[in-house]
Structure formats: structure tokens, C-alpha cells
Amino acid sequence: MGLDIGSVSTNIILIDDKDNLVFKKYLRTQGKPIDMIKEGIKELEESVGEKNICGVGATGSGRYLANIIVGADVVKNEITSHAVAALGFNPKVRTIIEIGGQDSKIIILRDGIVTDFAMNTVCAAGTGSFLDRQALRLGVNISEFGDLALNSKNPVRIAGRCAVFAESDMIHKQQLGHNQEDIIKGLCEALVRNYLNNVGKGKEILFPIVFQGGVAANKGIKAAFEKELKQQVLVPENYDVMGAIGAAALGRKKAEEQGYTNFRGTKLYEKDYKVNGKECNGCSNLCEILEIFEGNEVLARYGDKCGKWSP
């Protein structure tokens, strides 16, 4: 089983021993990761029954939380997880473009080894959340966003350097009366330019290029990448859960090595989890301590700098 708890989506997947995807659930996190993990696991049990889950890997920004609740064998950062999954999809891959809800990454591989990577540093322009927001502003469903872009014949040029400027420039173009498709395509191209100039700066982008993460659903962005890079960009079938697939593969390997799994069982969705946040007044750092309860029992405490609360 692989879990990818991201800012925008929570993905839970199952793979069998031959790397075939058996179960896949893509949920919107909506700021409630614990509820979504429970919901996902409940659905997992309903659809495939109580299968023998031999290993668990967790990734995404909520990976530590997932580990506490589910019990993972491997807790891995997104970069490694995505690289593992992309190598499973295409062993020759040399560039991975990954755009998720809050961050965008580029991973460079040579001969199946990650040799370089970059993540967006101080700006989230061009990530899923930004696209979500702009789709909302334009009154377009995010799932139609990409198709609309493909219909455009004459994209407008939008300043994509910064999310705030992109938004005001986009509104300006709207007020000038440009049609929606052209604006959307313009936005896609602006984001791709921004990505290549920021995250992809100075990186040698070589074929095969794999594009994954939630934003890969957006055909407009894919087309814009192909136009800009003048190369074909591959989108794997399960582009949206690649992180979880990578985590699952790593979890399986670890569980095989150690001979057991830390998984707490699929019945965990029946349990009641509560999170209690409090501010520690022990020193002037005022750390926000989180306590996670399973029923009345404390599962974990974390968030402190000094180790007073966390074990």
C-alpha cells in the first residue's frame, strides 16, 4: 500500500507483487488529512476486501502524520518516491517534471539514478493550487481547464513570473475582452515558462521526459511543455498517484527486508482519531504541539523543537 498525503490530494493505492495497480483512490485533502486517510482505507476495504497488505510506504507533506495513523514501513520524501515510480513506468527516464498542489519539482536522472533535483523555492506560482484558484475565478471547472486551452488558436501572453502579477494580468486581459480559451492557454504557457525559468533553470532536460503529479491531468499544460521543450512529454496512466506508487514500492522492499510490516490493519477507519493542538509555554519558541489521540490513548505528540513532548 502506498499513501501520498499532499496539500491538495490524498492518494491511497495498492500494488501487487508484480507492480500492478490493484486499487487507486484519489481524494481531495481539503485540510482534513486524517478523515481522508480513514475514508480512503474504508473504501479500500470495501472494494478489495481485507487483503493481505504486506508493506506500507508514506510520502507527501503529510507523511509523518500518515505514519502515525496507519503505521508505515517507509516514510519517504516526495522526490525519491516520484523517481522510483517514474523508473517503474519507464526505466530509461531522464527527466521528471512533477507539479503538485503546492510545489513543483524537476528531477534529473541518468542511468536510473537521481543526479539532480530542484524544487520551487519561494514562490508557488504554477502549482496546482494556483491553477485551481484561477479556474475558479474564470468560472471553469478545473477538469475542463486543459481541454479549453487546447481549443485556443491565439493565446494571450500573460506575465507568469509571480502568482499575484499573473492574476492581475489575467484579470486585465479578461477586461480587455479576450475570450476565455485564449486566456486559459495563455495562462498555461505562462506557467510553463515560469517553471522552466525557475525550477528548471540550468538543468539539462533530456528525453524521455515524464510529466506527473495532479497538474499532469491538464492537457493545456502538457501541450505548452511540448511546445516549449520541442519534445514529446510522456504522461503515465496513473500520473496522479505516482508518489504513492513509488512509496508503495519502497514500503514493500523495506517490509521484505525486515520480514514484517508496521501496518495497523484496515480496520483503523473504525477508530476515532482526535487531534489536539496546544501551545507550549516552556520557552519563548512557543512551539505548537500536536497530540494525536486514538480513542483516549495518545498515539503521538510532535511539533516541538526541544524534545520535551516528542519521544
Add this chain to the structure above:
Amino acid sequence: MKITFPQFGNVYIAGKAFLEELGHEVIAPPVCSRKTLEIGTKHSPEMMCLPFKILVGNYIESIEKGADTILITGSCGPCRFGFYSLLQDNILKDLGYDVDIIVFDHIGEGYSKLKSNLNKIINMKSMKEITRSAKLGLDLIKRTDNLTQLSNEVRAYAINKKEVDIIMDKYYIDTGSVHGAKEMIELINQTEEKLKFVKIDRNYTPIKVGIIGEIYTIIEPFVNLEIERKLGHLGVLVEKSMTPTSWLEHHVFNYPFGSKEENMKYKLAKPYLKTLVGGHGRETIGSAIYYKNKGFDGVIQILPLNCMPEIVAKSILKTVEKDLDFPIMTLVVDEMTGEAGYVTRLEAFVDLINKRKGNINIG
């Protein structure tokens, strides 16, 4: 006269003891915390770099504890640090704090002003007394730097890495209660002893990572989100390219020739950057090459958001990375830095190095 000075890594330990030896009352600045940053951010121009904001926070916290005189060094390189003292003086006066700021400018800025500022501090002591205190202070700086480095090394090998953190936390808390150089040295000795008893894995070969970039962000652990600890927990042996000791050796003891190490870094940086670009931009590039030559596995550059010299270095480091086939990662910090994203980047960087070395065969 109740003296305070800004937080700068471990310097407060030596600084406090040195000034106490000269017979001053010292209000050591509280350890940097979120509160420090909040106060600093509130009273600083928004576009100023992070160190400036922390310093302002430091001053105000110390003033509230009773300090009336602030000691700070100056700079004449093309970096905003040179204007810190003037701007901060204005900010504090505007806020209604009546404090005296004593700036130790570079000797190149004129000897007489430096001498009169020094006179305020040396408290009419005899030359012998001053030399004695200065020597003690400098010894302390070296000792504290060595202790930090020792803790980094032990942490990389330690079986239970938290043990090292507990020892070091206790040491930092205790530095507040000891008085004078002698007690401080005793405390350092005790801490070193304790570190020697931490159980380590002798068969483990850690990967080695150098920390390069802007001096304040490298040295002050609160600002770099305790990167040394975080990497140590990942089993990485960390070394910082700059320490208060190396700064003093370059700018004070070997003036005007500069220290051997720094001059070597200039030489190394020369093919990429021939001239001073302000701050430590040139040293950053030299350090990257230095660590590569020293057999390190990678370097991490840290810079505060909108730090011009480091931005120049960052662009050049891409070429260095390619030419030397050497992993270099850049991390930008400011008051908005999120810890989760920071940890993710560190973990991924360590994974990358491990894979390049063939320690892990998948991915």
C-alpha cells in the same frame, strides 16, 4: 553601562565572558526564538533581509531585559550589513528606546573612531588586563566553535542521536548561568567529556556535506532551522564553511593580508568570479570548490531571501555544479520559511547523495 550584542551563533558565549572579564555588566541576548523574529519583523522594513530583522528583535528583547548599550561590528563591503547600525539606531530611537550603539567598524574605515569606540569598552583597564581578557575571549570562541563541530561529528556517528541534542541543549541553557571565562571553559570541558561518552557506531561511514552561503544564516541555528541537527539526524557529517573563528582570523588577526584559508578560497573562486561581489559571495563559490577538493559529497548553500551577494553566487554555483559534477543545493530562508518543505529538500538531497555513492540501489 549594561552591554548587549546581537545573537550570532555561539559568539554570545565568548562575548559575554570577555566583557565580564573587563568588568562590564552584560545582558546576553535571549536565544533567538519565534518571538525575536516577530518583534524584528514588525519593526523592520519589509524588504530587509532576515538577519537584520533578527538583530532588531535581539536588541529589543535585550533592552527589555535592561540593556542600555549595544555592541555591533560594522562592515564596508558592498552588502547592506554596512548600514545596519545606522538604520537600526534610527529604528530604536523612533521606538523611543534610549540606547547607545557602539560600532566596531573595519580598521580601513579610520583608526581614530575605532579607537574611541574601543576605549568605551575597555573600561580604563591596563593594557595587560585587556590582552588577558581578549585572549580568553578568543580562546573561548575557538573552544565553542570546536565544541559545536565535535557535536556535529558525534551526532553523525551516534546510535541515539537525540542523546547529543540533550547534551547540547543542556549546555546552551547552562551558558546563561555561568559567570566569566573560567566557569565557561569548565562548562565546555564538561560538555566535551559528556559527548565522548555518547555511544557511536564505529563501522558507519557518514556522507559529508558542507554548509556554505551567507555568514549569518550559516552560523545562527535559529535562522537556518537548525540545519546541522537536521542533517545530523539523517546521519550526515556537517561542516560549516564559516565560523566566528575563521571570520576573526581573516578580518582581525591577519589584517590586512587575510587568513590562509580565505585567500585560498579566493583563488579557487577565481576562474568563476574574479572580484568582490559583496558579502561572502566569492567565499561561497570558493568554499564549494574547497569542499569538493576535500572529498565532501555535496554542499548546501543557505541564503536569506533577497541577499544580493548570495544570489550572484547562486547563479554561478550552477556552473560549478556542472563543471565539477558535484551536488549543490540552495535553500532560501526568511520569516515565511516552512519547516516541512525544508526537511523534504534536505531528505531528498541526502537520498540523492547516497544514491550517487551507490549506498542505495533503487530509485
